[in-house]
Amino acid sequence: MVIRAESLFSSDQxxxxxxxxxxxxxxxxxPPQLRVPLLALATALxxxxxxxxxxxxxxxxTPIGTLWPxxxxxxxxxxxxxxxxxxxxxxxxxxAHLLAQLSKGVPLTAAIGWFLGNSSEALLGAACIRCxxxxxxxxxxxxxxxxxxxxxLLAPFATSFIDAAVVALTHQANGxxxxxxxxxxxxxxxxxxxxxxxxxxxxxxxxxxxxxxTGRWLEAILLVxxxxxxxxxxxxxxxxxxxxxxxxxVPLVFLFWAALRFDLAILSTSLLVxxxxxxxxxxxxxxxxxxxxxxxxxxxxxxxxxxxxVPLVLMMGYMLDQRRTLxxxxxxxxxxxxxxxxxxxxxxxxLHNDIVQQLALIAVEVDRMRFIGHLPGGADLDTLYRDxxxxxxxxxxxxxxxxxxxxxxxxxxxxxxxxxxxAAEQSGIDITFTEHDVRRVELEVSRGIYYVAQEAxxxxxxxxxxxxxxxxxxxxxxxxxxxxxDDGVGISNQEDAEHATGLxxxxxxxxxxxxxxxxISVSMKGTxxxxxxxxxxxxxxxxx
Numbered sequence: 270m271v272i273r274a275e276s277l278f279s280s281d282q283x284x285x286x287x288x289x290x291x292x293x294x295x296x297x298x299x300p301p302q303l304r305v306p307l308l309a310l311a312t313a314l315x316x317x318x319x320x321x322x323x324x325x326x327x328x329x330x331t332p333i334g335t336l337w338p339x340x341x342x343x344x345x346x347x348x349x350x351x352x353x354x355x356x357x358x359x360x361x362x363x364x365a366h367l368l369a370q371l372s373k374g375v376p377l378t379a380a381i382g383w384f385l386g387n388s389s390e391a392l393l394g395a396a397c398i399r400c401x402x403x404x405x406x407x408x409x410x411x412x413x414x415x416x417x418x419x420x421x422l423l424a425p426f427a428t429s430f431i432d433a434a435v436v437a438l439t440h441q442a443n444g445x446x447x448x449x450x451x452x453x454x455x456x457x458x459x460x461x462x463x464x465x466x467x468x469x470x471x472x473x474x475x476x477x478x479x480x481x482x483t484g485r486w487l488e489a490i491l492l493v494x495x496x497x498x499x500x501x502x503x504x505x506x507x508x509x510x511x512x513x514x515x516x517x518x519v520p521l522v523f524l525f526w527a528a529l530r531f532d533l534a535i536l537s538t539s540l541l542v543x544x545x546x547x548x549x550x551x552x553x554x555x556x557x558x559x560x561x562x563x564x565x566x567x568x569x570x571x572x573x574x575x576x577x578x579v580p581l582v583l584m585m586g587y588m589l590d591q592r593r594t595l596x597x598x599x600x601x602x603x604x605x606x607x608x609x610x611x612x613x614x615x616x617x618x619x620l621h622n623d624i625v626q627q628l629a630l631i632a633v634e635v636d637r638m639r640f641i642g643h644l645p646g647g648a649d650l651d652t653l654y655r656d657x658x659x660x661x662x663x664x665x666x667x668x669x670x671x672x673x674x675x676x677x678x679x680x681x682x683x684x685x686x687x688x689x690x691x692a693a694e695q696s697g698i699d700i701t702f703t704e705h706d707v708r709r710v711e712l713e714v715s716r717g718i719y720y721v722a723q724e725a726x727x728x729x730x731x732x733x734x735x736x737x738x739x740x741x742x743x744x745x746x747x748x749x750x751x752x753x754x755d756d757g758v759g760i761s762n763q764e765d766a767e768h769a770t771g772l773x774x775x776x777x778x779x780x781x782x783x784x785x786x787x788x789i790s791v792s793m794k795g796t797x798x799x800x801x802x803x804x805x806x807x808x809x810x811x812x813x
Contacts (some may be wrong), residue, residue, distance in 0.1 A: 271447075285588060288523075290641055291603045293746070295432055296536035296773075304340075304555050305357055306356050306357075308346070308350060308354070308358070308656055309354075309357050309360070309361035310361065311346075312342070312343065312346040312358050312361055312362060313362050313364065313365040314362040314365070314366045315342045315346070316339045316343055316362045316366065316369075317338035317339075317365040317366075317368065317369050317478045319338035319341075319342045319463075320338075320339045320365070320369035320370070320591070321369060322336075322338055323336065323337040323338055323339060323556055324373055324552070326548060326552070327606055328552055328563060330563070331442055331448070331451065332375075332379075332436055332442055332448070333432070333436070333439040333442070333451040333452045333455065334455055335447050335451075335455055335457055335548045335551075335552065335567045336455060336458065336544060336545070336548055337452075337455050337456055337459050337653075338462075338463050339366070339369075339387060339461050340387045340390050340391055340425075340456055340460070341459045341460045341462065341463035341464050341467075342344040342463060343358070343362060343387065343388065343391035343397055343462045344390070344394050344420060344424075344460065344464055344465065345463065345468050346358055346467075347391055347392070347395035348398060348399075348406065348464070348468055349467075349472065351472055352399065355392070355395075359388055359392075363386070364619050365382045366379055366383075366387065367381075367384070370383065370384075371553065374536050376439055378435075378439065379395050379435050379436075379441065380438045382434075382435035382439075383432060383435055383697070384430065384439075385431060386428045386429075386431035386432040386435065387428075389424075389427075389428045389431065390424045390425060390427075390428040390456065391424070393419075393423070393424040393426035393428065394419050394420040394423070394460070397415075397418075397419035397423065398415055398416060398419050398420055399418075399425070401415045401419070402416075402650075404417040406468065407430050407465055407468060407533050407590055407629055408589060409586060409590055409593070410583070410586035410587050410589065410590050412586070413533075413583065413585070413586035413589075414516060414583070416464070416465075417461075417579065417582065417583070420460050420464060421457050421460045421461050421579075422457065424460075425452075425460065426453060426455050427455050428456075429452045429453040429456070430449065432448070432449075432452045433445050433446075433448045433449035433452060439582060441739075443807065450568065451564065451567070451568065454568055454575070455569035455571060457499075457575060458544060458571050458574060458575060458669070460644050461537070461540065461575065461578060461579070461582070462537050462540050462541045462544060463537070463541075465534060465536075465537045466537040466538060466541070467535040468588065468705065469532065469533060469534040470534055470676060474723035487639075489531065489535055490524060492501075492526055492527055492530075492531070492535070492539060493538060493539060493542060494775070495523055495526075496520065496523040496527075496539045496542045496543060497542050497546065498518055499519050499523060500520055500521075500542060500543045500546040500548055501519055501522065501549060502519075503516055503519055503556075503557065504543075504546055504547040504550045504555070504556045504557070505546070505548075505550055505555060505556070506550065506553075506556075508555065508556050508557045508559070510556075510557035511557050511559075511580070514557065517557050517573075518577075520543045520577070523539055523543075523575050524536065524540065524543075524577060524578060524581055525540055525581065526539075527539040528581040528582075528584060528585050528588075529616075532585070533582065533585055536578070536581065536582070536585065540574065543574060544570075544574055547570050547574070548567060548570055549567040551563065551567050552567070552571055555561060556570075559698055571600070575646055577644040590792070599780070599781075624664055628657060628661035628664060629661055631657050631807065632654060632658050632661055633782065635654045635657055671715050673687075673719055673723075674687070674711075675687055676715055676719055677712070679716075680709060681707065681710065681715045681719065681742070682704050682707050682742070683711075684715075684718065684719055685702055685704075685718075685722055685740060685742060686702045688702075688722060688723060688726060688740075689701065689702040689726065689740050690702075692726050692727075692729075692730055695730070696730040698729065698730060698735055698736065698737065698738055699736065699737040699738070699742065700729070700737075700738045700739070701727065701737075701738075701740070702737050702739075702740045702741075702742075703739065703740075703741045703742075704741070704742045704743070705742070705743035705744070706743060706744050706745060707742055707743070707744050707749075708744055710744075710749070710804055710805075711805060713782075714749075714782060714802060714804065714805070717778050717779075717781065717782045717784075717802065718742070718749060718800075718802060719775040720774075720778050720801050721775050721778050721779060721798075722740055722742075722753060723773060724754060724771050724774050724775050725740075725751075725753035725798045726738070727771060728739065728771040728772070729753065729755045729757065729796075731771075732757075732771075733755045733756045733757025733758060733759075733795070733796065735755035735757030735795065737755070737756055738753070738754065738755040738756070738757075739752070739753070739754045739755075740752070740753050741753075741754075744804070747800045747803060747804055748797065748801055748802060748803055749801070749803060749804055750782060750800070750801050750802075751799070751800045751801075751802070752797065752798070752799050753797070754795065754796070754797045754798075755795050756794070756795040757795055757796065757797055758792070758793055759790040759791050759792045759793060759794060759795055759796050760788070760790040760792075760796055772788065775798065775800070779789045779800050779802070782802050782803070783803050784800060784801050784802040784803060785800070785801045786798075786799070786801075787799040787801075
């Protein structure tokens with residue numbers, strides 16, 4: 270029987286939200302008087318280049334882009350900025366909008382009408398989001414639902430009427446509802462892709478990028494590369510999905526990967542890769558639906574990608590809430606263990622420094638009186654001296670069980686060796702201790718390792734019926750491994766293991782230090798308790 274329990278909580282993943290100030294990289298110092306102009310300039314430049322990108326995805330047969338980033342860029346900028354500077358951002362965006370539109374031959378009236386539609390979409394979405402979720406939009410399920418309802422659905426839905434009316438009034442396309450539908454789906458997808466990416470990355474700054482581990486970066490690069498390759502195979506020319514239609518869902522695998530292993534920014538990046546490749550190929554007449562018209566093909570892709578991604582985004586919001594709850598639970602558990610350790614230390618010091626010393630003084634006085642004679646009433650001073658000495662020794666042993674003072678003064682290795690020696694003397698079990706490359710570690714980690722060993726040895730003495738036992742501590746690289754092995758009767762079943770108080774205490778100690786616990790038990794052949802602890806970087810030098 271093998272029972273495994275590991276800490277579920279990891280601090281590797283960090284999720285950022287908006288603050289009520291101008292968001293900027295944490296390691297860039299900007300004078301206060303320049304913050305608003307620089308943010309307005311950055312927003313205008315981003316809006317301009319987003320418009321240029323949008324025109325790359327605008328077919329010659331229609332004025333509606335199949336992927337339109339500028340609205341999403343403006344919405345993200347409004348979410349990242351305090352409301353008092355929203356007018357400055359809109360004023361800064363207007364010249365960029367007109368420059369991009371007029372350079373493409375768009376009539377001035379149409380350009381102004383589209384600016385009203387674009388700015389209204391961003392303002393409506395940002396105002397509604399701020400009303401229902403003022404901060405940390407992408408850090409919990411509520412914030413994500415608010416963003417999806419107002420930023421992705423309501424704002425594009427309402428303002429698409431304006432853009433479609435501009436198209437109809439300027440006679441740039443026939444009909445009204447087809448441009449309305451195309452504009453709605455295009456902007457919904459763009460909001461879902463670009464807003465989380467800009468807000469999360471912009472809120473974290475460059476310092477966040479430098480703190481990510483190399484393994485995480487490699488996994489992210491592998492994810493994005495795999496997404497691109499799969500998208501080219503499914504939506505490129507020739508398309509594998511043409512011969513095997515179910516393969517069109519292959520990108521969902523990579524979106525699931527991004528949702529489960531990363532945050533919303535990486536999920537949006539993966540979605541951007543799929544959208545760019547699939548929509549571009551649809552405009553070129555390639556892909557699994559090449560038999561449809563270009564407009565029908567693009568509309569299908571819009572709603573297909575939205576249908577794939579929205580449930581994953583909601584799932585990520587639920588996971589964020591669960592992680593926060595778990596984080597709070599782990600912090601509370603760690604705090605309780607810390608309080609328990611402090612209380613053990615206080616009680617141990619009272620026993621050791623006060624009660625044991627008073628008993629020792631009484632024993633000395635009784636020993637002195639033995640040379641005078643017996644107490645009145647026939648009490649035997651030798652017996653009284655022996656009893657007082659036994660109480661003194663038992664109290665001293667209790668104080669060391671409650672709080673191992675040798676751990677503080679001599680180190681982890683002597684403390685474990687002393688633990689095994691005392692347990693062997695009291696139980697008659699042959700308990701040996703071995704160590705390999707043990708270094709000095711932080712006191713908190715030392716206490717955790719010691720208390721796990723103490724509880725495991727206590728279980729061996731109390732429940733195992735073993736003749737021999739072994740405690741081994743080894744350290745290598747970034748981890749310490751504690752093994753407590755006995756040749757006793759073992760754990761009869763998994764239920765006993767899960768409900769045993771001693772094993773529960775061991776599990777609590779291990780998980781509080783972000784470690785892993787493995788219990789291997791074979792009936793009538795013994796039990797092995799293997800606890801692995803992660804060592805802080807500053808604890809990986811010196812001797813214990």
